[in-house]
Amino acid sequence: MTGRRKIFGWGFEGEGFTPPEEEFALATYARLFGVDGFEERAVPGLGEIRLPAPRVAPPASLAAICSAAPHDRALHSFGKSYPDTVHGMLGDYGIAPDVVAYPHDEADIARVIDWAGGQPATITPFGGGSSVVGGVEPALGTKGAKAAVTLDLSRMDRLVEVDPVSRAGRFEGGIFGPALEAALRPHGLTLRHFPQSFEHSTLGGWIATRSAGHYASLRTHIDDFVESLRVVTPRGALETRRLPGSGAGPSPDRLFIGSEGTLGVISEAWIRLTPRPGFRAGSAVWFPDFFAAARGVRAIIQAGLAPANCRILDPDEARNTGAGDGAAALLVLGFEGWDGPLDDLHARALACAADHGGRPAPDLAPAEKWRTAFIRMPYARERMVPRAIIADTFETAVTWDRFEALHATVTKATLAAIRAATGRPGQITCRFTHVYPDGPAPYFSFHALGRHGALLEQWRAIKEAASEALIASGGTITHHHAVGRDHRPWYDRQRPDLFADAFRAAKAALDPASLFNPGVLLDP
């Protein structure tokens, strides 16, 4: 696990779907699309990729922390979205950054910003590069930049200090999930923020994109864990005050949480921690259908029970992940705690579920199958895109009163778009990732058989139809994947125009030359 991250696909070099995983996925797709097999295209290796010549070169003083090596430039050309993967398969790396800088500290960041500002070159902050929304691709913007620099934070990966009394830790922004947890282990503390990208994403990236973790309720987003942060902007560094709570004006932290690299780089953060939970209780619970399961989790969350895990899978999603047979919806329910047994809370949640037809499975096997499939899922894309399979996910949150209508509208629009774009039926499935007393966070997966040469257009047609349906139905364009450039048209409609004006003005105050991530969240 100490290898290099892949240029094409998920994870480290040498990792990937096992042959049985690939067979299971292909068999599932063959059955779904009614085909015997798939035409597989080759994916170019690094030696076959044509990169444009760098348009700028760093000065000698920055040479030690900068690279224009093909591997670095290719690795930082894309995130991990569906279109990113298609571009990778096509060897289409024209977007590559001219220079990748690896700062060791804030002074390095400031020097890179100063140099980039003088070219001018735009700056793309890069953590793990796991964006699935077009958040880390270099772009020149419209302000006359002639080059693109990517700022890779991975050398800023330290646990700086721990406050065991307040249970908080100060980390550099470039620390990856596993390193963060490993650094905390000797202190008997944990963050327990486990987005699906956990191994391949960073604390700073989580904060910049409002990442959501494994807690299904209460502490759903990284927002809830941020005690303070440091940001390096083109106008200098700023640090917010470490506070457990405050009522002093609008929260400075909340301006930078979710700023997606448009205001500067999150260089450090103080994060709230806990001991590892010593008590657990949980179940897999079957429901006759997805809406019944939704009513069950609504009852649980509105009873104030706040489970750590409260995911529901519709029957097709349960089948696709090997957790079920497609006849029933699955609730993966779990409580975690530090102070005592959780059996009473667990029993109460099961009672809420039972009121809506939920029957506990004899063991946790279905939940474990789903969990394994969930963790392995990101490895599928690099094997499916070369077969012209279009599989992607999108997610939202919506108030309970609108949820069933949103589900129906989104399902119908996406299936219609799949048929229109590909000429054959596809599939859409849904689960809940997080739940709130006032609404769920539904997460949709769709599957279609595309055509080589048309994958990007086909994907885009489906994505647009789904996004239109989300916004028209009262959802958010993203609950935790972030906005990036892919979600901009719908984000622009969701966000009040006057807020956009205020945010644009705030950006201009911190990044007057619009160097940082032009086109993300805002037009430059």
Added chain:
Amino acid sequence: MTGRRKIFGWGFEGEGFTPPEEEFALATYARLFGVDGFEERAVPGLGEIRLPAPRVAPPASLAAICSAAPHDRALHSFGKSYPDTVHGMLGDYGIAPDVVAYPHDEADIARVIDWAGGQPATITPFGGGSSVVGGVEPALGTKGAKAAVTLDLSRMDRLVEVDPVSRAGRFEGGIFGPALEAALRPHGLTLRHFPQSFEHSTLGGWIATRSAGHYASLRTHIDDFVESLRVVTPRGALETRRLPGSGAGPSPDRLFIGSEGTLGVISEAWIRLTPRPGFRAGSAVWFPDFFAAARGVRAIIQAGLAPANCRILDPDEARNTGAGDGAAALLVLGFEGWDGPLDDLHARALACAADHGGRPAPDLAPAEKWRTAFIRMPYARERMVPRAIIADTFETAVTWDRFEALHATVTKATLAAIRAATGRPGQITCRFTHVYPDGPAPYFSFHALGRHGALLEQWRAIKEAASEALIASGGTITHHHAVGRDHRPWYDRQRPDLFADAFRAAKAALDPASLFNPGVLLDP
């Protein structure tokens, strides 16, 4: 309770301290200061107040919703802070607004803004007027305004709609606490946000000032209840999307929550609700001293128990409120829930307390005595200021690692300032209002015997010393009283300068002529 609100003092006309309450307070103060009695000054009635002539008059089209009557102008001259009350006693109403507008809807607000902008006149949003930080006094600012208009939201007081499925309600911003709860009662729902000002403050005011309510943990601030809001700015109205959660860029809601009337007026909000809790459990718990009690509540909150009530009072504060004899610190502990008995949680919290020397009282009587004193406390000021008694409160939040040092520093600095300013010893007491896993929200009360003719300077010297100590010790200048104008010098030091630049730019985008609340949060 349907009378008019007092111009001088707290609450409705005809309300106030009872003679026994006044006797108890005066006896306590006489003992504390070692005096036999107090020289009481008269407070001018409305007929004796000199108001400056209005500098502008509204046009005929706004006449029906505007008033320049002395009662309206005097009522909107001040909040309820210590210096406000001194000014009231002195009949010093030179600051009075020229016009008070009472809009019925957003169109009225827009028309008032348009008219004010043309004068130009500054605009002060006004909910219940319970600010204790200089947040509602009219000011002309430095942009050439020649008059001041106060926008009183109290006519916009409707429950607009209820969503019983998502458990949320849409209210106009000017609704007062009791009316809000009364409107929800037929729906079987409640907000349960009970700041000390509950009867005399509004939903919009709570949002604008990041009010904190009765929940001691989890949902401490109104921030946590806001699902969406509408704001009328000089550039028009905006509405954020109703969502249970979102990861779409920086939160628009969080720009306006805590904006203290500087960006516009909060005209409506969707708020998260619950049924009335059907289950309760609680205790009064005695500790040998305040720091032991603090360790006890730290253990409770870090165990993840999240009590609804978790207030601690130091021995002097317990004595001053009649809850104790001054020999021990008091924890007021309570759990609330909707789904089942809370005895187990309560027992676990008592076990945490016992680990730090906490012994439960035989009944809840001490907690009830404190609660009564807490609710009646705001009526004291109007009776004590005319006796030259300087009594005020300030509050903060700080991480646990710094709490004991902050407490020592603040206590010492405040007592020294009292002695220096008044020539005799005073008292400072402390309680916790809210607790977080990473730190408490300490709330200080101080008591000094001032001198007629010097009260404002004496108060300011003490306030400055206390505020300096808070900021130097790592606290926030306010956990929930807000910033207003009184906290500006320390807020400016607490807030990152670059955030101030960003916020100033955001304000300029929404309020280009700087009409709204100049000097609050930012210089105009």
